[in-house]
Amino acid sequence: MPKSLMISIVILMLNSSLGRQTVKIKNLQHGQSPVVSVRFVSAGKCLLSASFNGTLVLWDLQARKPLWRIDLDAGTRSEDGRTISEILDMDVSLDGATIAMAYNRSQVIGNTLKGQSEHRIGLLDARDGKELGTLTGHTALIGTIAFSPDGRFLASGSSDLTARLWNLQTREEVLSIKLRGLARKVIFSPNGELLAIGVLSNGPWRPVVELRVAQTGRLEREIEQGKANVSDIAFSPNGQQLAVATHDEAGSQVELWNLRTALREHSYIEKSDINSIAFSPRGNLLALGGVIHGEGVVALQSLKMETTAVAAKARAEVYNVSFSHDGNLLAAGTENGEIRLITTQLRR
Secondary structure, three states: OOHHHOEEEEEEEEEEOOEEEEEEEEEEEOOOOOEEEEEEEOOOOEEEEEEOOOEEEEEEOOOOEEEEEEEOOOOOOOOOEEEEEEEEEEEEOOOOOEEEEEEEEEEEEOOEEEEEEEEEEEEEEOOOOOEEEEEEOOOOOEEEEEEOOOOOEEEEEEOOOEEEEEEOOOOEEEEEEEOOOOEEEEEEOOOOOEEEEEEOOOOOOOOEEEEEEOOOOOEEEEEEOOOOEEEEEEEOOOOOEEEEEEEEOOEEEEEEEEOOOOEEEEEEEEOOEEEEEEEOOOOOEEEEEEEEOOEEEEEEEEOOOOEEEEEEEEOOOEEEEEEOOOOOEEEEEEOOOEEEEEEEEEEO
C-alpha cells in the first residue's frame, strides 16, 4: 500500500460533562494535502474523502482500506504539460449514488500556467468514481455545493457573487441568485423547500445567512451575524433550527436560531476557530471542528445539556466534520491529510 494510504489507530478515553463517554479514534491518511470534505456512504460502511490536491478516496471502513482512488489529473501529464486540479468542496446524494465535487482546473505548460483556470462541478458515480458529467457556468471559485434531499438538484455558491441551482437530469442551470458578498456555504433544508446561503461580508455591512425558497430563489429572511466571517451553517434534522458558526480574531461563535419564531435560542462562544459544524442524526449533538493554538480539535456540544466536551484532538487544523447516518461515527478531515474517525458511546 502506498505511504499516502497508510492507516494508524489511536484510542482515547474521555470523561466529560456530557456524561461518561468512551471515544475510540481511528485514523485514515488520505495524503498530505488538506481533506476538504468527508461523507459517509453505504449506510456508514464506507467513507468518501476529497482532498484539495484533486484526489478522492472511497474507504471500506471495516477493512480500513480504499475501495478506489481517483486523481483528477491522472492521464493529463505529458512532456509538454499537465493539468492541476484543486477540489474545494464535495457532497454525496442522500441515496449515496452520485458524488458532486467543486474544483478548479488549470493548464500548466512547463512551469507556466496557460490561460485562466476553469471552475467546474464534476459528477461521479459513487460505485466506481467514473465521471457522469460536468457542470460549468460559474466564473470564479466554487467554494460550496449541496445536493437537494431528493437528489434532483444541486446548489452551488461561488466567489463570483452568485448561488446557482442545477437540474441534475438535464445538467442545466435553472436558477442564479445574485448575492451581496461571497458565498461561503449553501445547504438545503431537510424537506428541500428552503436554501440557506452563508454570505461573507463584501463591504462594511455584517455577514448574513440568507434563507430563500429553493424553487424560486425568493428571499424569505436574512439572519444577520455578529462575527465578521461565516464559517459554516447547518439545519437540524427536523428542519426547525439553523446552526450558524462565525468567527473573527477573538474566536468563534455558534448560534442556534429557531426558524419558526425567527429568534436566536442559544449562543455559544468558542475560543477555538470553528471551520465546520454538523448535527447528529437525532439532533441532540452538534459537532464542531476547527483549531485552537495551532492544534486541531473536534468538540461535541450537547444541545440538551448545553455543555461542550472535546471529543478528539488532531495534529492539524480540522476542516470538515460529518456524522454517519446512524450517528455512531463522526469523521473529521484535517489540514495534513489525516481523517479522524471517532466512535462515541454516551451514557447519561
